[in-house]
Amino acid sequence: MPIGHHNLTLITVQNRSLYTNWLVEFEQYNEKIHFSNELNELFEPAKSYYWLGDLMLTVDLNKLFQKSIQDIMIEFLSDEEQSQIMTTNQQIQSLILQNSYKLDLPIEITSSFTISQIYKKIRFSFFDSVEITPLEKIETLLKSFALTHNEKLLVFTNLTHYFDSKDFDKLNELLSDYDQTALSIEFNQSKSSDDHSDYLIDEDFCLFES
Template identity: 25%
Template sequence: MNITYYPYRPIHAEQGHITVIETAIPEMYSGFLRSFREAQDSVKLSDEHFNRLALEKYTEWIGDLMLELDLDVKLKRLLLKHVLNSLDEYTATKLIDQARALSNEVLAAVDSLDIAMDVAPITEIDAIIKFSGLHFSPIIHEDIYGKIETLVKALLELNEQKLVVLTNVTHYLDVSQMQDLVRLINTTPLTFLIIEFSSQQHRGYFADCDYVGIDKDFLDSRD
């Protein structure tokens, strides 16, 4: 996949790799953010043959790990759907039987009221799973690396094939955690893009990534 921001030459993003674009130019940084977050036209996306790809269709905006990434909002609905599609018949039947048993227990509990009442049994698997209140553990949100690791695992489960776009990773991960993230992505078919705004280039921090830095003088680190 190629990412083009005129007048710079295309930046190639590969599966199993983390591509980093770090710029000291505010307009360029905001142009990248608007393009990937709002599908504006500052950035062009294309395949290996330079056929144009629609940003909104081929990118997955994650953004700032702390300020924008809410795992429950971003992924819970998709993972619930994935779980529903993955359930075997035995497990589905067992869940329905347990839901009926719970309904009977509730009905028995109100029997003493001597009032004609009934329960609406939950027999749909999706309703049963929603009723369970399934959500991401709060512990994950307290550990920023654990949060991004969970994101990666979820994207793999969902067979994500889009360009996954994050920002401001240097604010949250230390060098060791960044190296762990690189090794993790290297074992997956995911394509990750990190966008950073900084007056200083972090080549060492991103040593194992496909790095492109644009300094305040508009110079490309690849030249």
């Protein structure tokens, strides 16, 4: 099945057993799943795609990107901003040292943090509102993947549960804007005339394994 770059490919599966097997194999990065390029060169599953599953039920933006976003924020710091952070850190240590004098004990402050260590002490999280709005959530997801230079296929399930025709048009714009490619595996036993599927696997499909 050809998958277009920088847009969404929808596969509708009407065979429940096949759908269930696919989800398990995708989630486990099973070797039965094969991806290749235009030259038919095969890639390992783990290097080919990123399993995400249900956008609203299993995708946790904070778990996915909290660490990488911290690293990116540090990369974006200018020399002046780094200097300001270290100056502020020294001021905080000075205040702590002054406060220690109240104890009238022979103690000293020796802690010295790097910028990376300072950022690790600060908890970053996405707005709660982003997590409850499908289109806003997937835009944040795609933008975050773009910032981390992701080139893997993003694999979802049942995006049609959350998006209508207008949303799918917007989603394809976002995929193009952020240079990302997505696949959604849908389970639907009744294919309607307004279905957006690129591929349909009907309920009579039989899988033969040697």
